Structures are given as C-alpha cells and as structure tokens.
Amino acid sequence: MTGRARRVWSGQAIFVAWATVVAVGIVAPFVVYPVFAMNVLVMALFASAFNLLLGYSGLLSFGHAAFLGSAAYVTGWAAKSWHLPVLVSMGAGVAVATVLGLLFGVLALRRSGIYFAMITLGLAQVVYFLVVQMPWTGGEDGLQGIPRGTFLGIDLGNSFAMYYFTYAVFLAAFWLIQRTIHSPFGQVLRAIRENEPRAISLGYDVQRYKLLAFVISASLAGLAGSLKAVALQFATLGDVAWQRSGEVVLMTLLGGMGTVLGPSVGALLVVTMENYLSSLGSWVTVITGTVFVVMVMAFRRGLVGEIKALFARRS
C-alpha cells in the first residue's frame, strides 16, 4: 500500500467511524432503554479517555476509577445540595478530577511501566478510603436521587432529552479525543510509546508530554463521571472502587487499545454483559476474568484491532 493510498484509506476509515457512531447514537434510544443507552455512552467516554493514555501513550493506569468516581460524587453533591445548574455542577466534577489527575500524574510518572500501574492503583485506594470516610458521600448508600435539572430551558428529567444531552457531550468529547490523537501532540505521544529514548534524544520533554496526556485523560474520565451522576442520578462506592478501574481496562482491551472505536465497542459489550448477566451474581466476575485471559492470550489487538488487521491483509 502506498502512502497516499493509506492516507485515503485512513480518511475513509475515520469517516466510516464517525458515520457509524452518529447513526447508531441517534437511533439507539428508540431501540433500547434510554437509561441503558446513557450508561453505555458514559462508559464509552470513560474507556475512550482511558485509551488516550493506554493506547496512545502506553501508560497503564489502574486508578482511573478515582477520576470517574470523584467527579461523579462532586457533581452529584453540587446538583443535589447546592442546586447548581447542570453545566456548573459538571464543571465542578471535571475540575476536581483534573486536579486529582495532576496530583496522581506528578507522583506516578516518577516511575514507569509496571510500577506506574501499581502507584495509580494505590493512589486510587486513597481516594476510595476518603470517599468512604467523608460524611457527605453517604457511605455505603452513596448519593441517590441526584436532580438532572434543565439545560437551555429543556427539562432533562425527560429520558429522551437527557439521552440526547448525554450524546451531545459524548460526541464533543469523542471529537476532542480524536483531535488530540491526530494532533502533533498525539504524534509525539506515539513516538514516546514506540521508543522513549529516541523521543528524548530528539529533544522532547517526555515527562511533560506524559503528564499532559495523563491530565487530559483524567479530566475526560471526570467528564464521564459527571455525566454519569446526572444521567443515572446516583454516585456509589462502585464508581471509585478498584473493580471499576479494572473494568475500564477490560473495555479497552476487549475493543482494541490504540483504536478510535475500540473502547466504545468494548464499553457496549461490557455494559450489555453486565446488564443481562447481572442475575448470575459472582459468575460475572468469573466471565470477566475469562474474557481478560482469552483477550490477552489470543486477541491482543482487541475486536476492532483484529478486524482492522483483517482488512489490512485483504487490501
């Protein structure tokens, strides 16, 4: 394949990806429950934010639940107790996640590879314990009945209105992630992932690039959390627990890390599985673990990655 053909091909691929996402998203609430569709969108955004870090910077964070969860709690509290407008409460959630991201990033980036994963896991545990112990978070019950409020005069209490609001935020964030990946900044990130010493010797301040990627990923994960609090109207300990961090790794691995659509596909599959298999109780954990093992052993590129590889071999 020549360079030009590849560029056209990747242009087409991006167009197809966008067309698919938009079409599926518009029809979705008429086919499935809007609340279920919102859950998928929120998790897809979470996984896409995570993929920005794992797929394009090669950094495996095992603490992303801290960003999702803290933003969900802050947004929920702001909307419920201070009765702030929806965008302001969400902004507060994202701000907290961003600050946390900066803090985590500065500490965790002092080590790399495997240690990075362990450090983010440990720091996320601190956030978890804080949420458990602080009086306003509702302990085991979490925050319930978070009001959705109104946006531009539209009552978001209506599930369809809330769905399209969620969808609009998702698309905007998805576009932002796209732009980041394909920007010069994204290219440098990939250069670092491929060969860090080379990137350093080319004169890039590798630490700063990694930190910025980490903070962007954290605030977008926070956006997913804020959106979740408003759309699903609750924030629970499950949102800050390490299982949630594992779940987002699974979504990304399942869909395909380093692919644009992969994390969303993974999120769709995982949320669907959890939804329909929830009656099976702890078998869900066993199935999740099995999927991890199968993906790592046999399909490391993930679903979207494998399909892409199949097409690339054909043409």
Place this chain on the structure above:
Amino acid sequence: MIQALSGQLLLGLINGSFYALLSLGLAIIFGLLDVVNFAHGAQYMLGAFLAWMGLSYLGIGYWWALLLSPLVVGATGLVIERVFLRRLQGLDNLYGLLLTFGLALIIEGLFHHAFGNSGSPYPVPELLRGGFDLGFMYLPKYRAWVVVVSLAVSLGSWFVIEKTRLGAYLRAGTENPKLLQAFGVNVPVMFMLTYGFGVALAAFAGVMAAPIYQVTPMMGSSLIMVVFAVVVIGGMGSILGSIVTGIGVGLVEGLTKFIWPEAASVVVFLLMAIVLLVRPAGLFGRQK
C-alpha cells in the same frame, strides 16, 4: 496505654510479616520473569481456603495444611506458567499483569460463588493455643509463632538466593536469561519453578493467616494493594529490602492505628507517595 500501643504494634508486626512474605514472592517472580503477579492475593486466599477446606471436608489438620496447601497452589502455579505466562514472554510486560489480573478475578469469582461473602473461622492449632504474659502485654502463642516462622522463611529464602549455587543461577537469570541458557542451564524450567515457588510462598502466608483473620474469598484482594505499595516503597531490587520494608510498613500501620485510627488504611499509600517524591527508585531499589 502501653498495652494498647504494644497490642497495635504486635498486630502491625504480624501484618508486616505477611507483607514481607508476599512482597518477597512478588519480587522473586518479577525479578526473573518480569511479570507482576496480580494473582498473588488470590493465591494467598487459595492457600487459606485449601487449609480450611482440608480441615472441614477431609479432617486434614493445620500442620499438614502448612505443607500441602503451598505444594498444591505451587503446582497450579507451574501450570499457569507453562500454559499462559510462557507464551507472553517477549511481549510488553503489561500483558502479564493483565493476564494475572484476569486469573485473580476467575479464582476469586469462583470462590465467591461457592462460599459467599461471609468469612469462615479457622481454629488455632492445639499446640499453639494460649499465650505468654509479658507483664506489659499478653502475647498469644500463635501470633509469636507467625512472626518467628515468617521471618525464618523470609530469611531462609534470602539465604538460598544470595548464598547458594541455586540462588546464583536465579540471580544470573535475573540479569541475563539468554546468557544463562547458553551456559547449559534449563532456563524455561527455572522460570516455571520460580513462579511455582513464589506462588507457594503466597499460599504459605495464606495458611499462616487463616487462624488470625477470617477465611474469605476477598481476603487477598485488599491485601495485594497494600503489598503493591510495599513493593513500590521498597523497590524490587533486593530481597532483604522487601523483607525489611514489609515489616517496617506493618509497624508504621500499627502505630498509625494507635495514634489516628481513621488514617490507618491510607497511611501505607501516603508513605508510598512520600517515598516517590524523595527517592523515586524506592528505599532499596536501583534506578534503571
């Protein structure tokens, strides 16, 4: 006052002994195989559960369990290395982490399904019931036994790795496995046995822990996170370092429980953050 303090410190010392045993196993596995064994906590739980199941279903007592349970879990470790981990060699080491994470979920999910959330008590063996009155505190025999045996096993492992021919092979493999293989050592088998040994250590810790803590399916997953933090604090460079750090962290935790109980669950992670700021490679680690 003194009694409460020394009680917490003793508890810290016991927790620290478990941290030391577990982080030692992690460090040995990581050193040779370049794999962070996320299933370590699950294998610790497996060790405790095998002891409990052996006693409840087959009437196998503590002393046999202390021998058999690590052997069984170690054998499953050999299989895991042969079937899964060996095929991931040469890939980015995050795949090893993800694989063992998946295995941990499978093991814990299965036990959760079979035994639910609640814990099962495991009796202290007859020989070690009762305790010593030290004047300022009461020392249960079993707790003294745990500390002494954990230290002995940890130091024994250190001796084998640092001072014997077998350990020399292991260290050589850690430095350069290809070269060692060229010298005629069967490195793949060594990888398998090393993983088996590390995992057996976790199971051994599990059996030791069974009479102290409740035996529950989730007993390993909360512990493993603390052990990871211990590993970051100590650095995985030295065996003796992981032992010292494990016990030190346990003591700090115990002290915090006495001074400010609410902070006890986070103090390890805060300690980790401070060490990262001051000495990023860890207290005993070498910066690569």
